[in-house]
Amino acid sequence: MKDLVSPKYQMKLVKEVEKAIWEEFETYKNVKNYINKWHEVDDRGYWENFQIIEKDNNKIDLNSTINSMSGELMLKVAIDLGVETPDFIPSIPTFKNSLKSEFKTAYDTFSKSNKLIETDPSTAIGLANSALESIIKEILKDSRLNSQIKGNETLYKLSQIILKEFNFKTESPKEIKTIGNSLISASQAIEKLRSEKTNFHGKTDDDFLINDTIYAYFIVNTVTTIGLFIKKFYLTKYPKENIKIDTSNSENDLPF
Incomplete structure (x- = not known):
């Protein structure tokens, strides 16, 4: 670096x-x-x-x-x-600012993730995963959306649900559908990294843990790209003035 x-x-x-x-x-x-x-x-x-x-x-x-x-x-x-480093981590300041007023739980979680990239890459990746889960869960609480979630869905499942809600794979050109499938694949990969290559689910001495900051930067930047797209698409399709989200239990969305 x-x-x-x-x-x-x-x-x-x-x-x-x-x-x-x-x-x-x-x-x-x-x-x-x-x-x-x-x-x-x-x-x-x-x-x-x-x-x-x-x-x-x-x-x-x-x-x-x-x-x-x-x-x-x-x-x-x-x-x-907490000094922003946009020239080194391009999307993070934009992402944090977009979350701050409307997605408080996700903002707090993502801020922790960003702060730990250098000192604890494994935990930073796990928190980034949790932040993206939190964003999608908050959006799916909107009464204008049809999908019902139990609250224990993983990032991979949540990504499938939100893209289906957006009719992303039926209303879009073939090339955009391909990118949508890639987005789901990326979410699945992030989830697997969190579960299998970080210390979020408990590991033994023989298990592989991600401890290289370059991977943490890559994953956190990937999360910002996915998160910014999902949030922007949602607010475009469902204008802000009509949002009806129940945030009374938002603090219980995190798995820790």
Whole structure:
């Protein structure tokens, strides 16, 4: 990932990370304590992952300190602070903003997923799956839709139901139907990864777990693409002013 974060983007990110740290921790003492959590030094002091630079008054020079970080580490700090990284993860800011007002449970779950991409890729994938499940369940509560769900449907089944509700595979050109089938296949693959390759359902020492962030970025971006399409198609076909959704039990939609 280090080589993927361009110097130009790093310079932009420095300003946003610096601002977010001051807003979150406010005092020099708290800011320095936070930075120290990221600081690593070997036993002999010959190596450190970045420099903590101080001013003449012994207060941290935050801008210079952040600039001494690698692009990879800076990106991790940005994600930890909730700083949006649209140049690196293109769809995520758009997706989060589209969920915030209407799909609160999905928004909270997806935000957790985004924050854990770097530190816990396995859990990030599981939460992304849960967020997409939550979006579809909320939509299917609309009284204008015919399908009834029990509440325990998996992402694969929910994707089949929602596309059937949209008449997506009967009203669309052949090529769009093919993409619809691919969308269902992608949902099934995400669900299988969550069930079989993450720690959401309990694993033994011999089981394979996804721990590479590149896969987490790929899956989370895939979820944003599917989620944005489903939400946009729904709001186009069923205009917002006529929405009747029962959200009284939305907090019970998550399987944890």
